[in-house]
Amino acid sequence: MVGLLTLTGCITSATKAATIVKEDRTLYNHAADVETKSTIRTAYLEQNMLLDITTDVYEGQVMLTGAVKNAEERSRAEALARQVKGTREVYNDIQVTDEGGVKATAEDLTILTKLHAKLLAAKDVSSVNFRLRAVNGVVYLLGIAQSQGELDKILQIVRETDGVRQVISHVQIKPPGSPAPARAAPARASVH
Numbered sequence: 001m002v003g004l005l006t007l008t009g010c011i012t013s014a015t016k017a018a019t020i021v022k023e024d025r026t027l028y029n030h031a032a033d034v035e036t037k038s039t040i041r042t043a044y045l046e047q048n049m050l051l052d053i054t055t056d057v058y059e060g061q062v063m064l065t066g067a068v069k070n071a072e073e074r075s076r077a078e079a080l081a082r083q084v085k086g087t088r089e090v091y092n093d094i095q096v097t098d099e100g101g102v103k104a105t106a107e108d109l110t111i112l113t114k115l116h117a118k119l120l121a122a123k124d125v126s127s128v129n130f131r132l133r134a135v136n137g138v139v140y141l142l143g144i145a146q147s148q149g150e151l152d153k154i155l156q157i158v159r160e161t162d163g164v165r166q167v168i169s170h171v172q173i174k175p176p177g178s179p180a181p182a183r184a185a186p187a188r189a190s191v192h
Contacts, residue, residue, distance in 0.1 A: 025059055025129075025144070033057040036086035043080045053077050053094060056131040056142050060088030063142040063170055065133040067095045091170045093133075093140050108134035111163045115139070118157050125153055130171065132158075137165035145173050 025033075037057040044050040052073070053066040062081050068074050078092040111134045119127035130143035139158050145151035151171055158167050 029059060032086050033059065036060065036062070036084055039084045039086075040081050043084070044077065047076070047080065049073065049077055054133055055081070056133065057086075058131060058142050059144070059172075060086055061091065061142060061170065061172075062087050062089065063091045063093060063131065063133070063140060065093045065095075065135050065140050067097050067099070067135055069096070069098065071096050091140075091142070093135075093138075093168060095135055095138070097136065099136050104136050107137065107163055111137070111139065111161060114161050114163075115158060118161065119154065122153065122157060125150055125157075130154065134164075137163055139164050139167050141167070141169045141171050143171050145171050147176075148173055 034057075037055050040055050040057075040062065041050060044053055044055070049068075052068050053064055056063045056065075062084075064077055064081060068077070074092065074094045074096050077094055078090055081087055081090050081092075112132060115132055115134075116127070119125055119130070119132075126146060129145070130141055133140045139161075141154070141158070145154065151169070151173060154171070155167060155169060158164060
């Protein structure tokens with residue numbers, strides 16, 4: 001059993017390392033993002049907010065998702081994230097709601113599982129460059145698209161996934177031949 005767990009850990013670590021190499025950011029930038037995320041999560045742990053908020057960081061952009069009971073918690077979470085070295089921009093997508101619970105969480109996990117499978121199988125989509133979160137049927141995206149076409153394809157896949165009520169994108173588009181991404185206008189769309 002210990003051998004199996006060790007092997008599983010090695011495979012997981014190797015998969016993560018391969019993913020990092022394929023991402024459209026440098027190893028240094030990835031490490032800086034991991035440090036920023038870790039510092040934010042430590043601050044949330046100290047404030048008893050860690051279980052309610054998910055933090056994703058890509059190229060210094062911080063996307064906060066989750067659900068809290070009041071606007072003060074939402075504002076406090078954003079303020080804590082903004083104070084962390086390495087944070088360039090904060091997208092505060094934390095919902096203030098009493099909705100949620102086990103059923104909503106299960107539905108959101110189902111949405112994410114479907115999306116990861118669809119994006120992995122999609123042609124001309126580099127899914128390793130994107131972070132996806134689902135909260136109460138709203139899907140949030142963060143990352144870098146190689147082109148407007150890639151972003152459009154991803155948004156279409158997300159919108160057409162069962163259970164998705166709305167899509168909010170904070171994805172940037174990388175200019176051709178440039179190592180730095182250009183800021184894309186946030187896309188907000190309801191799904192019917």
